[in-house]
Amino acid sequence: MFHPKGPSFMELMQQGLSSMERGYDLxxxxxxxxxxxxxxxxxxxSVELAGPAxxxxxxxxxxxxxxxxxxxxxxxxxxxxxxxxxxQGMLDEARRxxxxxxxxxxxxxxxxxxxELPWREEFELVTSFGAFGHIPExxxxxxxxxxxRVLKPGGRFLFVTGEEPSRLRPGYWLARAFNxxxxxxxxxxxxxxxMYYLTFLLPRARALLEAQGFQVDVHADALPEPYxxxxxxxxxxxxx
Numbered sequence: 001m002f003h004p005k006g007p008s009f010m011e012l013m014q015q016g017l018s019s020m021e022r023g024y025d026l027x028x029x030x031x032x033x034x035x036x037x038x039x040x041x042x043x044x045x046s047v048e049l050a051g052p053a054x055x056x057x058x059x060x061x062x063x064x065x066x067x068x069x070x071x072x073x074x075x076x077x078x079x080x081x082x083x084x085x086x087x088q089g090m091l092d093e094a095r096r097x098x099x100x101x102x103x104x105x106x107x108x109x110x111x112x113x114x115x116e117l118p119w120r121e122e123f124e125l126v127t128s129f130g131a132f133g134h135i136p137e138x139x140x141x142x143x144x145x146x147x148x149r150v151l152k153p154g155g156r157f158l159f160v161t162g163e164e165p166s167r168l169r170p171g172y173w174l175a176r177a178f179n180x181x182x183x184x185x186x187x188x189x190x191x192x193x194x195m196y197y198l199t200f201l202l203p204r205a206r207a208l209l210e211a212q213g214f215q216v217d218v219h220a221d222a223l224p225e226p227y228x229x230x231x232x233x234x235x236x237x238x239x240x
Contacts, residue, residue: 006033019191020134024065025089031066032097038068038129042160045223046234047072050125050158054078058105060123060150062114063131067094067101073127074103082108084117115142119150126150126157132200140200144212151239157214160223162231164201172198202233209237 007015007030015023024031031037047069050056057079061069064083073081081103085091091109098107112118114128114135126147135143147157165172175197186192206216214237222234 003033006030016185016193017189018193020193021086021088023193024085024087028066028087028089028093031090031093032068036130037065038160039227040068040072041224042227042232043069043072043129046129046158046160047076047127049219049222049234049236050076050156052076053103056124058082058123059125059127060084060117060119062117062126062128062147063134064094064109065090065130067098069127069129070094070098070107071101073125074098074101074105074107076125077103077105080106080108082110082123084110084112084114086111086113115139115146117146117150121150121152123150124152124155126155128157128159130160132159132161133196134194135199136194136196137199140204141208141212144208144214148212148214148239153239155239157209157235157237157239159200159235160232161201161205161235162233163203164198165231202235205235209235213240214238215240 007027011026015027018026053075056077059073059077059081061073061081061083064070064085067083070081070083083091083094088111091111095109101107114131151157179196182196202218209216216235216237219234219236221228223232
């Protein structure tokens with residue numbers, strides 16, 4: 001399914017019936033061959049907004065997966081780049097894949113929960129790509145609080161999101177149908193597997209960030225086509 005080297009339908013079913021942690025442990029070796037992995041051109045264009053090479057001391061990538069964003073963050077940083085993820089399998093894959101990553105910043109991997117980040121005012125930059133669907137809407141304020149806590153004053157939270165798509169587009173209803181199916185799955189099968197679409201979109205994301213004291217800047221034209229045409233944008237929220 002997807003790419004010849006990607007997971008089969010049965011492997012995806014096994015993942016989807018597992019816990020979040022176990023599911024991504026199973027998927028990790030083949031994750032980069034699925035459409036769930038943020039494309040490199042999106043990562044490159046987003047990280048370039050953070051500044052030139054070696055202009056940031058330390059960065060944290062939340063829900064780092066197999067380390068795709070960390071590969072782009074390492075040249076940006078001159079001290080350390082930390083990736084945190086719930087899945088040890090994904091962290092192991094990231095460590096393996098980043099042995100040849102450009103740059104000199106130290107790479108660190110931490111198994112942990114995005115809602116309970118174990119640092120305080122340690123990073124100039126926090127990023128997260130393709131992970132908001134794993135954060136229940138009721139927990140989004142906790143995510144914003146956690147990011148605010150680990151950033152130094154003046155630090156930035158950089159991520160990709162978009163406006164809610166038009167209800168006239170088929171993709172909107174496909175996403176809503178998927179979300180409904182996941183809610184039914186989680187109601188009848190334990191442990192739950194949190195994965196939803198159309199999450200942490202503008203203007204809700206802006207409202208949550210501003211309520212926490214961030215200054216929010218939306219870069220609507222930062223991404224290459226076709227992503228910009230699909231309404232995606234880069235958000236940089238600065239801790240005041």
